[in-house]
Amino acid sequence: MYKIEMIEGGVCAAEGFYADGVSAGLKPGGAKDVAFIYSDTLCEIASVFTTNKMTAAPIRHFWRYGKVQSNCILINAKNANAMTGDAGIDDIDEVLEVLTSRFEQIHNPIMSSTGVIGVRLPKETIKVGIRKFHLRVKNSQAAAAAIMTTDRFAKQIALRVTLEDGGVFHIGAIAKGAGMINPAMATMLCFITTDAQCYSDAMQEILNDVVTRTFNAISVDGDTSTNDTVLLLSNQKSGCYDAAAFQEALEQVMLHLAKAMTRDGEGASKLVTFDISGARNDAEAQIAAKALSNSLLMKTALFGEDPNWGRVASTIGASGIACDEKCLRIAFDDVCVYDKGTVFFDKLMEERAVEVMRRSEFTIACDLGLGAGSFRAYGCDLGYEYVKINADYRT
Amino acid sequence: MYKIEMIEGGVCAAEGFYADGVSAGLKPGGAKDVAFIYSDTLCEIASVFTTNKMTAAPIRHFWRYGKVQSNCILINAKNANAMTGDAGIDDIDEVLEVLTSRFEQIHNPIMSSTGVIGVRLPKETIKVGIRKFHLRVKNSQAAAAAIMTTDRFAKQIALRVTLEDGGVFHIGAIAKGAGMINPAMATMLCFITTDAQCYSDAMQEILNDVVTRTFNAISVDGDTSTNDTVLLLSNQKSGCYDAAAFQEALEQVMLHLAKAMTRDGEGASKLVTFDISGARNDAEAQIAAKALSNSLLMKTALFGEDPNWGRVASTIGASGIACDEKCLRIAFDDVCVYDKGTVFFDKLMEERAVEVMRRSEFTIACDLGLGAGSFRAYGCDLGYEYVKINADYRT
Numbered sequence: 001m002y003k004i005e006m007i008e009g010g011v012c013a014a015e016g017f018y019a020d021g022v023s024a025g026l027k028p029g030g031a032k033d034v035a036f037i038y039s040d041t042l043c044e045i046a047s048v049f050t051t052n053k054m055t056a057a058p059i060r061h062f063w064r065y066g067k068v069q070s071n072c073i074l075i076n077a078k079n080a081n082a083m084t085g086d087a088g089i090d091d092i093d094e095v096l097e098v099l100t101s102r103f104e105q106i107h108n109p110i111m112s113s114t115g116v117i118g119v120r121l122p123k124e125t126i127k128v129g130i131r132k133f134h135l136r137v138k139n140s141q142a143a144a145a146a147i148m149t150t151d152r153f154a155k156q157i158a159l160r161v162t163l164e165d166g167g168v169f170h171i172g173a174i175a176k177g178a179g180m181i182n183p184a185m186a187t188m189l190c191f192i193t194t195d196a197q198c199y200s201d202a203m204q205e206i207l208n209d210v211v212t213r214t215f216n217a218i219s220v221d222g223d224t225s226t227n228d229t230v231l232l233l234s235n236q237k238s239g240c241y242d243a244a245a246f247q248e249a250l251e252q253v254m255l256h257l258a259k260a261m262t263r264d265g266e267g268a269s270k271l272v273t274f275d276i277s278g279a280r281n282d283a284e285a286q287i288a289a290k291a292l293s294n295s296l297l298m299k300t301a302l303f304g305e306d307p308n309w310g311r312v313a314s315t316i317g318a319s320g321i322a323c324d325e326k327c328l329r330i331a332f333d334d335v336c337v338y339d340k341g342t343v344f345f346d347k348l349m350e351e352r353a354v355e356v357m358r359r360s361e362f363t364i365a366c367d368l369g370l371g372a373g374s375f376r377a378y379g380c381d382l383g384y385e386y387v388k389i390n391a392d393y394r395t
Numbered sequence: 396m397y398k399i400e401m402i403e404g405g406v407c408a409a410e411g412f413y414a415d416g417v418s419a420g421l422k423p424g425g426a427k428d429v430a431f432i433y434s435d436t437l438c439e440i441a442s443v444f445t446t447n448k449m450t451a452a453p454i455r456h457f458w459r460y461g462k463v464q465s466n467c468i469l470i471n472a473k474n475a476n477a478m479t480g481d482a483g484i485d486d487i488d489e490v491l492e493v494l495t496s497r498f499e500q501i502h503n504p505i506m507s508s509t510g511v512i513g514v515r516l517p518k519e520t521i522k523v524g525i526r527k528f529h530l531r532v533k534n535s536q537a538a539a540a541a542i543m544t545t546d547r548f549a550k551q552i553a554l555r556v557t558l559e560d561g562g563v564f565h566i567g568a569i570a571k572g573a574g575m576i577n578p579a580m581a582t583m584l585c586f587i588t589t590d591a592q593c594y595s596d597a598m599q600e601i602l603n604d605v606v607t608r609t610f611n612a613i614s615v616d617g618d619t620s621t622n623d624t625v626l627l628l629s630n631q632k633s634g635c636y637d638a639a640a641f642q643e644a645l646e647q648v649m650l651h652l653a654k655a656m657t658r659d660g661e662g663a664s665k666l667v668t669f670d671i672s673g674a675r676n677d678a679e680a681q682i683a684a685k686a687l688s689n690s691l692l693m694k695t696a697l698f699g700e701d702p703n704w705g706r707v708a709s710t711i712g713a714s715g716i717a718c719d720e721k722c723l724r725i726a727f728d729d730v731c732v733y734d735k736g737t738v739f740f741d742k743l744m745e746e747r748a749v750e751v752m753r754r755s756e757f758t759i760a761c762d763l764g765l766g767a768g769s770f771r772a773y774g775c776d777l778g779y780e781y782v783k784i785n786a787d788y789r790t
Contacts, residue, residue, distance in 0.1 A: 054712030054720050083708050083720050085736040117705025118738055224713040296691065300782055310512025313478050317449030318619040325449050325478050341480040343513055384779050387695055 002245040003162040004252060010140025010156030013172035014195040015237040016040045020137040021146025024129025026078040026115075026122060032146035033078055034129030037174075037191055039071045042107060043233035046203035048211050050228035057081040057088030057121075058111045059229065064089065068200070070108040073191055073231060074099055075147050076126050077176075078115040080187060082226035091121040098127050103135055112229050114149055114176065114187040144174040147189060151176050155260045159249045161196075167240030169196035171249050175257040177264075187227040188215060190257055195237040196246055206247045207232055214254035217286075218262045219293040219379035230254075262378045267385025270302055271378065273363040278329075279373030284321040286375040291319035292364065293379030302381035307353030309337045309345070312364060327369030332356040340369065397640040398557040399647060405535025405551030408567035409590035410632040411435045415532040416541025419524025421473040421510075421517060427541035429524030432468045432569075432586055437502060438628035440465060441598035443606050445623035452476040452483030452516075453506045454624065459484065463595070465503040468586055468626060469494055470542050471521050472571075473510040475582060477621035486516040493522050498530055507624050509544055509571065509582040539569040542584060546571050550655045554644045556591075562635030564591035566644050570652040572659075582622040583610060585652055590632040591641055601642045602627055609649035612681075613657045613688070613773045625649075657773045662780025665697055666773065668758040673724075674768030679716040681770040686714035687759065688774030697776035702748030704732045704740070707759060722764030727751040735764065 011019045017039050021032035045067060049059045058081055074096065081088045092111045100106050113121070144154035158172035177188035211230060232250075263271045274292040279285035292298050295315045301308045309330050316323050330338040333356045337345050345353075356362050406414045412434050416427035440462060444454045453476055469491065476483045487506045495501050508516070539549035553567035572583035606625060627645075658666045669687040674680035687693050690710045696703045704725050711718050725733040728751045732740050740748075751757050 050713075051715075052709060052712040053716075053718050054708050080705075083705055083733070083738075085720065117703075117709055118733070118740065226709050226712060296777075303782065308512075310475075310478055313449050314447060314512055314621050317447040317621060318445075320446075321448075323448050325480065338478070338513065343478075345513070382691075382782065384782055387698065387777065387779055387782060 001164055002242060004245070004249050005160050007158050007160045009138070009158045009172055011037055011143060011172045011174045011191060011193050012138035012140045013158030014170040014193045014235070016195060016235050017172070017193045018135055018138050019143040020133065020139045021142035021144070022129050022132040024132070025125045026076060032142055033076060034126055035075045035143035035146035036133055037073045037143060037193060038106065038135050039193070039233060039235045040105070041235050041237065042069045042071050043235045044198070044200045044203065045070060046200055046207045046232040048207060048230040050224050050226060052224045052226045052228070054083060054226050056113065056227040057084050057092060058113050058227065061089050061092045062110055065108070067108055067110060070110050070233070072099070072106040072109040073112060074109055075112045075189070076129070077147055077149055079113060079119055079121055080115045080117050080227050081113040081121045083118040084120055088121065091123055095121070095123055095126050095130070099130050102130060105135070110231065112189055112231070114147065114189055114227055117226060140172065140174060147174065147176040149176065152264050155257055157253055157256045159252060161245050161249045163240055163242050163245060167238070169238035169240045170194060171196065171253050173253050173257060175261065177261040187225040188261060189227070190215065190230045190254070192230070192232040192250070192253060194232070194234045196234055197236040197239050197241040198234050198246060202243065203232055203234060206243070206250060210247065210251045210254055214251065214258040217375070217377045218258045219265070219377070259378055262380050265380035267383050267388070268380035269360070269383070270381045271361045272302055272380065274377045274379060275363050275365040276368065277365070277374040278368040278370055280322050280371040281373040282375055283373070285373040287321050288316045288319050288366070288368070289375045289377035291315050293377040296382065299379065299382035302357065303383040305354055305357040307332055307337065307350060307357055312366065313338065316366060322370060323368050324370070329367040329369065331365045333362050396559055397637060399640070399644050400555050402553050402555045402565070404533070404553045404567055405539060406432055406567045406569045406586060406588050407533035407535045408553030409565040409588045409630070411590060411630050412567070412588045413530055413533050414538040414569070415528065415534045416537035416539070417524050417527040419527070420520045421471060427537055428472045429521055430470045430538035430541035431528055432538060432588065432628070433501070433530050434466045434588070434628060434630045435500070436630050436632065437464045437466050438630045439593070439595045439598065441595055441602045441627040443602060443625040445619050445621060447619045447621045449478060449621050451508065451622040452479050452487060453508050453622065456484050456487045457505055460503070462503050462505060465505050465628070467494070467501040467504040468507060469504055470507045470584065470586070471524070472542055472544055474508055474514055474516055475510045475512050475622050476508040476516045478513040479515055483516065486518055490516070490518055490521050494525050497525060500530070505626065507584055507626070509542065509584055509622055512621060535567065535569060542569065542571040544571065547659050550652050550659070552648055552651045554648060556640050556644045558635055558637050558640060562633070564633035564635045565589060566591065566648050568648050568652060570656065572656040582620040583656060584622070585610065585625045585649070587625070587627040587645070587648060589627070589629045591629055592631040592634050592636040593629050593641060597638065598627055598629060601638070601645060605642065605646045605649055609646065609653040612771060613653045654773055657775050660775035662778050662783070663775035664755070664778065665776045666756045667697055667775065669772045669774060670758050670760040671763065672760070672769040673763040673765055675717050675766040676768040677770055678768070680768040682716050683711045683714050683761070683763070684770045684772035686710050688772040691777065694774065694777035697752065698778040700749055700752040702727055702732065702745060702752055707761065708733070711761060717765060718763050719765070724762040724764065726760045728757045
């Protein structure tokens with residue numbers, strides 16, 4: 001067996017990893033806006049990127065150079081470098097050239113960006129940031145702060161994994177994304193570092209699996225960002241590895257950050273788990289769970305703390321999967337409001353359901369009663385603040 | 396050739412059709428809440444219903460009795476009779492029995508409902524309404540008002556079609572739906588009457604075709620209502636028919652009502668046409684157009700009058716269809732902001748785009764530059780009022 005413990009240090013917890021965030025002048029008021037993550041030895045890489053066809057320049061740059069190993073990620077906020085054509089890729093080359101000229105120990109650096117779409121990268125300002133870098137700094141918090149856009153709080157986590165034989169490795173991460181309720185502008189970025197002795201192919205397989213139940217399970221409104229990125233770097237410095245322990249720790253890291261993003265959803269005040277069971281299969285459960293977490297009707301009902309279970313049923317019905325009102329059960333935490341045709345919704349039950357909805361975290365559980373398929377999705381409410389934030393993000 | 400003119404009379408414009416709305420006590424303050432549409436001879440029927448699997452009782456009742464001909468539709472607001480199981484169907488039988496007992500000239504009546512989900516039909520109240528009916532009334536406006544829920548205005552239209560040989564027929568309709576931005580609660584209902592000499596099979600074929608470009612082209616947020624219904628009744632009284640003229644007139648009727656619903660979207664202030672061209676095929680154009688009209692990001696940008704063309708590009712990119720930033724062109728009415736990699740978005744262009752967005756109606760046109768596929772979808776903005784209306788609809 002193995003033991004997993006939460007520790008301090010974020011993306012710098014793993015041996016040999018360094019990170020910092022500086023103020024280059026992209027954000028007003030001297031806020032940090034450019035960050036780096038650096039390993040003093042080359043790293044193996046696994047990655048997951050957006051499925052958006054208007055893929056941003058940083059991702060196309062990564063693909064163009066087919067990066068296999070790297071020891072540095074450069075990240076900027078405020079500009080997504082998306083819809084900038086080939087010039088956007090040239091801009092990255094120019095910026096990374098400045099980085100590698102200044103620090104000859106950096107090899108094959110990767111760039112990642114988040115912010116406004118359709119504006120050329122402010123290269124000179126980012127270069128100002130690069131000139132402020134000191135590679136031997138372990139300030140994960142500063143890096144996490146620098147990559148924020150509309151985020152209300154910085155997001156990081158680190159875990160120490162102790163194996164049965166006494167071997168120890170670490171996984172740490174920083175992320176940004178003010179709720180996937182708005183990924184097309186708030187881009188979800190996550191950078192994970194580990195000193196576990198694992199290599200690209202194995203890491204990629206595990207990452208693909210874990211991302212389904214974490215970042216791909218949080219509320220998306222159908223607008224996948226041009227820039228969404230998950231990068232996992234391993235420098236093998238611990239000399240230790242156990243696939244099961246690594247997978248479990250990685251899932252804890254990613255689920256923690258995914259939930260943090262949802263909780264930080266623009267204007268959001270609640271984290272709601274949509275727990276679907278009894279579907280014909282997992283794929284159909286996933287469709288229903290995501291339909292609920294993405295539904296504008298559900299989101300406004302959550303905001304209004306209105307236990308409108310009819311909307312839950314209707315949203316599942318509209319999702320296209322197999323379902324039948326005669327087999328369905330709907331509960332808000334432990335308060336069952338509908339069970340196979342019987343409605344438990346007198347004044348008392350309504351009050352109890354409203355009480356559940358007042359909680360900052362609760363679960364809407366739907367048993368479809370048809371099979372063994374299940375999936376959990378995570379969402380948040382949508383209120384006036386969301387409209388305010390998004391009505392004029394650009395201006 | 397033929398001539399199509401707009402006339403008064405709504406659903407009563409066609410010969411032999413009658414309609415009225417009365418106050419039964421479902422809505423507070425004596426507002427009209429139960430309506431009928433009646434033809435003094437039997438009608439052929441064509442219909443389109445929701446694809447929601449949690450199909451409401453009125454639609455399952457219609458299917459159960461396989462209605463081929465009818466001469467009356469009974470409609471109530473405030474209660475959807477959805478998620479009410481077999482009891483919901485029995486309730487309809489009981490209510491319709493009262494209707495046919497009172498009026499022996501009514502055959503195979505159809506019931507349609509809209510309102511809250513999961514509450515048994517208030518039969519006794521609806522019976523009060525039925526007792527107030529007088530069949531020989533032609534008050535389309537009252538019927539249109541009675542079927543409203545969150546609608547801000549009643550929706551009706553009527554057209555007179557004059558054929559080359561001097562023959563004349565009529566098509567009229569009433570509809571409700573405060574924007575398909577919220578169909579799971581605001582259910583879209585449309586009842587169309589005609590005295591054209593047309594029969595079920597031909598009508599059904601034309602209706603299926605027209606609904607794609609009208610009611611299925613307005614902004615849906617993925618939540619298809621449990622009750623959505625389009626019913627087309629023809630009593631052949633004019634003795635006239637021409638398929639092309641009928642199709643064109645039907646499309647004018649349905650597009651007019653679809654746009655009226657979008658304009659009446661809860662809290663909406665703008666009607667926006669998303670005009671996609673240059674897609675590989677019509678199906679992909681439809682996917683992109685609907686993605687734009689349903690996008691929460693687009694809707695809030697419309698509300699904020701923010702010409703955030705990056706969101707347009709990103710939303711198309713995320714929709715899954717073939718697209719390429721090097722071939723794309725985006726314009727707000729006549730203001731082109733992006734053309735095949737060139738961004739026209741200095742201060743002046745931004746001001747011109749904002750001017751367009753201040754209009755109550757405008758078009759966002761996207762040429763994908765890849766083929767001949769095209770589709771037009773219609774949407775509206777989403778502001779604070781939408782959140783307010785939907786945060787506590789039940790209460």
